[in-house]
Amino acid sequence: MKTLQEKVAEGRERLDAQVREVVNWHFDPDTGTPFWLEYAAKLDFDPRDRIRGYDDLKLLGSFQDEWLRRIPVRKWIPQGFANQPVSVFETGGSTGVPKCRININDFRVDYELFSETLNDETFPKGADWLMVGPTGPRRLRLAIEHLAQHRGGICFMVDLDPRWVNKLIKSGNHKEFMAYRQHVVDQALVRLKAHKTIKCLFTTPKLLEAICEKVDLEALGITGIFCGGTEMNAQFHRFAKEELVPNIDFVPTYGNTLMGLACHKPHVPGDGYTITYYPPLPRAVFELVDPDRPERTVDYGETGRVMLTTLTKEFFVPRFLERDEGERAEPIDRYPWDGVSGLRLFTRFQESVVVGVY
Amino acid sequence: MKHLPILRAGRPYRSLTRQTLTDIRNGAPVAEVSQANGGLIARDLLGSAARQKTLAALDMATLIDACARAADLFLEAELPLDEASGTTQTRDDFLADQSATTGLPRVLCERNMEKIATALRLMPDILRGLSRGVDLDRVTRDYRREADALGAILPSNSPGVHSLWVPALAMKVPVVLKPGAQEPWTPMRIAQAMISAGFPAEAFGFYPTDHTGAGEILMRCQRALFFGDARTVDAWRGEGRIQIHGPGWSKMVLDGQAVDRRESHMDVLVDAIAANGGRSCVNASAVWVPRDGKALADDLARRLAEIQARPLDDGAAQLAAFANPKLAELLDQRIEAQLAEGGAEDMTAKYRKGPRLVTCDGCTFLLPTLIWCERADHPLAKAEYLFPFAAVCEVPESEMAARLGPTLTLSLVSERRDLIEAMLDCRHIDRINIGAIPTNRVRWDQPHEGNLFELLYKRRAVQREPV
Incomplete structure (x- = not known):
């Protein structure tokens, strides 16, 4: 049996190998991504020669979120995937013009990997799902349906437009906000009551609260809830477990368009409700860094800004400073690499960004 | 460090989200305040009608007597602050904490404290002033109660304004309070004084929270008071069920x-x-x-x-x-x-x-x-x-x-x-x-800063077939 230290070392080796493979792919003139090939042309080195592991990604500098707003989206399609069908997913737009990323098969892989972490008793194979949450240009639209299908189920959908919700909140249009929330919840209730094969639910924290006001999800046969799509703190986690859905397997999840899907450290009764997320290494990695000196990784337990690196052959995002902060979490046996606890909006953005409205 | 819990129908609740209040003079921590998530507030408000019945069961004279007792307790008693940890608060603790976190000089804190105690003591006069002399024993017959709970989004600037929501309890309407971020002290102490004086604990909701939680209170309480600056309150103007307390001009x-x-x-x-x-x-x-x-x-x-x-x-x-x-x-x-x-x-x-x-x-x-x-x-x-x-x-x-x-x-x-x-x-x-009266002079037998009675009750006709 391997020690945690050995597993951490192995994880690091896998990460470095992934970095080499992905850099070789994106910077290869035959398979590479137009954006990265143009970027490399301005460097005085060939990234394929110099970048041999994760630490070497510093040579490329920091990824700028503006690139995902104004660079034509086709410049992000690797030539190696030139004839593949491409989807484009957008971020929420809470920090300005939405960022776009292309996607071919990554979301399927991400959610299939995540599927392995779900409990087959509470998220039964073959059971149907209800997805009540942000759809439209968001990855969740396809990803949850794929997750359901991957597990042998059918996914019923109720769509929500979070940008409209955001507008209603910002303009102080409370009545319309309530009416829209009720409209979404009503649709969910119709499906939950009509289709007894639905056992699994994906929804956001706010919508879960609103649904639980109207019905007892356990009585309707729901056994597993996969909750995400927006910020979630320890207090909400506790509230959900203790009061909203005490007898249902509640799985809080953090995902975003650029990274994929993180898994949380399994909840152990008596161990508090702090949510600790671990990225899907080696496809993505979090580093918690000093906001004023991003080249410095903070210590375990210290608060830092999340720096995300995404490493797939479809999409390469090195050292991107996310809009989130949290505490650096130590590797655990199940996820032997760094995680993040208490994830929340980066303090310096809190004045200007509306999050968690849906 | 001291902790101020949420009160969920009078029951203390320690949240995992807490905000630290500091002494504005030196940044030293003074207390942690549990913060309620919006869903928790919404869930509690589902039980408002049942909680109102705990107040409805008491007659008006009993409630008014309890207000008078609460005045003395509010001023002088050592009252619970966090029952779970056994923390209590004396008058001196209250004045010191309030002054430290709000910047209000202690002498002004004392004056505001006295103002609130006066409001509790003079409850019969206040109710007569607000209702313009209605026979209080007939209120629930001749008037229709418009809310199971009064929401109140409260400010941090002046503790005296808390005298405005207190009469709701004497009018048999429970309160759901969102204290100002710097000043949770007064509403908590009023609640504890009134509970100690005989009001049912179920009639008090105390929810330090963010703007989302405040929105839940405003959206779900049939009647509410909303204190805030012009920009904050403007979005809620025009809804008759919410009494706005913005800038006074x-x-x-x-x-x-x-x-x-x-x-x-x-x-x-x-x-x-x-x-x-x-x-x-x-x-x-x-x-x-x-x-x-x-x-x-x-x-x-x-x-x-x-x-x-x-x-x-x-x-x-x-x-x-x-x-x-x-x-x-x-x-x-x-x-x-x-x-x-x-x-x-x-x-x-x-x-x-x-x-x-x-x-x-x-x-x-x-x-x-x-x-x-x-x-x-x-x-x-x-x-x-x-x-x-x-x-x-x-x-x-x-x-x-x-x-x-x-x-x-x-x-x-x-x-x-x-x-x-x-x-x-x-x-x-x-x-x-x-006449030469300062704008801040309040007569308790007159409605001031809105009329809480008219917000909470509406005149109705009751007709009975002659025997």
Whole structure:
């Protein structure tokens, strides 16, 4: 049996190998991504020669979120995937013009990997799902349906437009906000009551609260809830477990368009409700860094800004400073690499960004 | 460290999200305040109707007696703060904590404490004043109750405003309180005093929370009070079920004769502008006169400039410190920018012999500021700030009522019948004082700052078939 230290070392080796493979792919003139090939042309080195592991990604500098707003989206399609069908997913737009990323098969892989972490008793194979949450240009639209299908189920959908919700909140249009929330919840209730094969639910924290006001999800046969799509703190986690859905397997999840899907450290009764997320290494990695000196990784337990690196052959995002902060979490046996606890909006953005409205 | 729990129908709840309150003088932590998530509040509010029945079961006389007992307990008793940890709070603890986190001098904290106790003691007078003499024993028969719970989004600026929601409990309506971020102390202590005096604990919801939680309270309580700045409350204006307490734009208006006797009115004017640190919405932010405005402004500025920044525990302190020094800096800069537009002069500047923004005992203050404005539509003539600040301007008596605009409290120093009639006919004024009465003077047997009875009850007819 391997020690945690050995597993951490192995994880690091896998990460470095992934970095080499992905850099070789994106910077290869035959398979590479137009954006990265143009970027490399301005460097005085060939990234394929110099970048041999994760630490070497510093040579490329920091990824700028503006690139995902104004660079034509086709410049992000690797030539190696030139004839593949491409989807484009957008971020929420809470920090300005939405960022776009292309996607071919990554979301399927991400959610299939995540599927392995779900409990087959509470998220039964073959059971149907209800997805009540942000759809439209968001990855969740396809990803949850794929997750359901991957597990042998059918996914019923109720769509929500979070940008409209955001507008209603910002303009102080409370009545319309309530009416829209009720409209979404009503649709969910119709499906939950009509289709007894639905056992699994994906929804956001706010919508879960609103649904639980109207019905007892356990009585309707729901056994597993996969909750995400927006910020979630320890207090909400506790509230959900203790009061909203005490007898249902509640799985809080953090995902975003650029990274994929993180898994949380399994909840152990008596161990508090702090949510600790671990990225899907080696496809993505979090580093918690000093906001004023991003080249410095903070210590375990210290608060830092999340720096995300995404490493797939479809999409390469090195050292991107996310809009989130949290505490650096130590590797655990199940996820032997760094995680993040208490994830929340980066303090310096809190004045200007509306999050968690849906 | 002390902890203030959430009260869920009177039951203490320790949240995993807590906010630390610090002493504004030195940044030392004073207490942790549990923060409620919006869903928790929404879930609790589902049980409002059942909780109202705990109050409904008590007769009015019992509730009024309990209010009188609560007044004494609020003033003097050692009351629970966090029952789970056994923490209690004495009067001294309360005054020290409130002063430290809000910047209100201890002596003003004491005055506000007394004001709240008075409201509890004089509950029969208040109820008569609010209901205009309705027979309280017949209220629930002749009037329809409009809410199972009264929501209240409360401010941090002046503890005295908590006297406004207290009568709801005597009117058999439970409360759902969202305290101001810096000032959870008063609503918690009132709740504990009333519970100790015999009110059912179930009638008290105390939910420190963020804007989402506040939204849940406003959306779900059938009736609510909402205290906030103009930008915050504007989105909720026009909903009859929510009583808005935004800026007061309270005014002192003097006629020509009163201006001629201005020296005799100086104490009233200073009181109206500077009492309670100038933090209340009933503090005057404008003084209107028909003539000799600049001379009056000069006299008034000299008096106001005598008020100095003092340490919070100084018995002679009259000014409140800013819990957020950056806000003081911003206000100071805004006033200077508005002065630079021309048409206005800071009359206090030459008397205070220094900057408006000062520090004392580790706290940031803005010294009293009296502006002379050449026009009543100058931006400074319409401003209201969180310190003793007012603008004097000249307006012809014949135009005063028409140009008044929203005015929470108007004190009209005049015996002229036509002017009094014009003001009584003006739809912009909530409360009118006739005579040399400061705007901040409250008579408990009169409705003030909205009418809670009319918010919570509606007259109805009850017809019964003759026997």
